[in-house]
Amino acid sequence: MLLRLLISPTWKPTFSHSAAIIRSRTPTLQAIQNINPQPRSDLICSRFKRLTTSHPYYEIQNPSRGRRSLSTGVVPAVLVPPLVFVGLALTLWFYKCLMMVVFQNKIIYMPSIPPFSRSEKIEDYEMGCRPVHWEEKHICSLDGTKIALCIGSLSRRKEPGFLLNGQSRNGRGRKHVVVMYFQGQDIPNASSLPPRLPFLSEPLKSLYNKTGSQTQFTIVALSYRGYWTSRGRASQRGIEQDALAALRWVQNTYVLDGEHTRLVIWGQSIGAGVATGLLMQNLSSRATNPVRVNGVILETPFVNTRRMLEALYPQKWLPYRYLWPFLRSWWDSEVALKAVAKTKPGRDLPFLIISAAKDEIVPSEQADMLEQLALELGLDVSRQIVSGALHTEATIKSEGQEAIVRFLLKKYVAKNTWNAAWVIRGKPEPEAGRWEEILLASSALHRDLRERFGGVKCLEAPPFHAASAAEA
Known part of the structure; x- marks a missing residue:
């Protein structure tokens, strides 16, 4: 500072004040000596006066110069309320889209609906299942997640012509048909298997009444991760691993040879997508030890998640139909059937499609498209429309149960x-x-x-x- 004073002794200071930023230049020694001392009170009183008047040593700048101010003078006052309303609506629209993308697994799978469904017990529904006996078993999925299975069959007892181990007196064993069941997400029993067991028991009773001890039927129902007593969180990738682990468990437990022991896959609603996806994985070229599947039952199926969004929300102003690029759960039965039809075992598989005439969730066009696709691919497909049935009643009504019984008897009971x-x-x-x-x-x-x-x-x-x- 002293060096600067010596270099320019005649320099006069200037001061500028702009928007709370004061830029000052150091005064010379001569200017400091010419300043007369003033009382402090006079200095305080004259401070604001100096800021508003011309001063030989200060240069005042307008602090508001260069600022922008928001004014409604450009927009007429009558347009302000509509613009605010449209802005709020667009904000809510984008917010809802964001929440649906982030929490889509919670919306699709609903593992906790209805409340307390995960605390259901098989014993609570045992009376409606008799004489079919159900038991709970836990296995590990491919990633180590603990998942639950419900296994139902008629209790074995000594019957005329057969020993307790299922062998006939002439040395031959009776046939065994194992049905793997994949549940849907329907209300009121979206997340729990026990409420479904009485309805799953009815086909077993009918089959036993029609075949006696000639053929044994067993249903293995999978509880996805996050459902009932299974651990983890539901997602398409996780459920696919659960289904493949359950298939391997069935293969190791019942020795699926295709002759005496046969396997049928049954999927309901979104479980139909699980069934077709499992079938595609099992028959793919990457499968090291494919399991021999003998039939597929698709109950109230849909083509894929994108088609369901377009069918349920045809209004173009709704955000749902535009969110398909962000889906993490596709469940594409169309792609799965095309892949299955390319394999020889897949072309020989019989398919049964069961749809509800008054389905309030999955439009009937979805089953129509799947049936038409299967016929175009040359698959062995049959169709049963249950009259007067809602989405959850397709196999509860006698017409749907009889269709399943006829399908199993026609294909798998010895002629x-x-x-x-x-x-x-x-x-x-x-x-x-x-x-x-x-x-x-x-x-x-x-x-x-x-x-x-x-x-x-x-x-x-x-x-x-x-x-x-x-x-x-």
């Missing part, structure tokens, strides 16, 4: 059983498609055998006559 029925009753064998007459003949056969031979039921595979039945 020789029906041969025996018609031979014993002295009637010619019916045509292949007349399954109603076959079922009636089988029931009549059991009655005749009980009357003639004291409770002996229809025994085993190759065609036999009444004499062989009497020897048994």
Whole structure:
């Protein structure tokens, strides 16, 4: 500072004040000596006066110069309320889109609806399931997550013509059909398996009444991660791992050889997407040890999540239909069926599509598109529309249950059983498609055998006559 004073002794100071920033230049020694001391009170009183008047040593700048101010003079006052309303609506629209993208797994899977559903117990629904016995079993998914299974079958007991281990007295084992069930997200039992068990038990009862001990049927229902007593959080990637782990467990437990033990996959609603996705993974070229699947049941299915968004929300001003690029759960049955049709085992698989006539969640066009796609791909597909049924009632009503029973009996129960029925009753064998007459003949056969031979039921595979039945 002293060096600057010596270099320019005649320099006069200037002072500028702009928006709370004061730029001053150091005064010379001569200017400091010419300043007369003033009382402090006079200095304070004259401070504001100096800031508003010309001063030989100060240069005042307008602090508001260069500032911008918000004024409604440009927009008419009558347009201000509509603009504010539109701005708030757009803000809410984008906020809702953001929340749906971030929390989409919570919206799609709803693992805690209805309340306290995860505390349901099998024992609470045991009365409605009898004589079918259900048990809970826990396994580990591919990533180590603990998941739950519900396994239902008729309790084994010693029956005429069969030993306790399921072997017939002539040394041959009875057939065993295992059905893997993948649940949907329907209300009121979106997240828990126990409320579904009474309805899943009805097909088992009907099958047992029609076949007796000739064929054993077992249902293995998977509880996805985050549901019921399973751990973890639901997501498409996690559920796919759970389904594949359950399939491997079924293969190791029941020894699926395709002859005596067969596997059917049954998916309901979003579970139909799980079923087709599992089938695609199992038949893909990357599968090291594919499991032999013998049939697929798709109950109230949809094509994929994007098509569902467009079908449920056709209004173009709603945000849902535009959020498909951000989906993390696709469940694309269309892609899965195309991949399955490229494999020889997939082309030989029979498919059954069950749809509800009054489905309030999945439009009937979704099942129509899947059926048309399967026919175009050359798949063996059949369709059953349950009249008067809502989304959750397709297999609760008797029409839907009978469709499942007919599908399983037609495809997986040994034809020789029906041969025996018609031979014993002295009637010619019916045509292949007349399954109603076959079922009636089988029931009549059991009655005749009980009357003639004291409770002996229809025994085993190759065609036999009444004499062989009497020897048994």
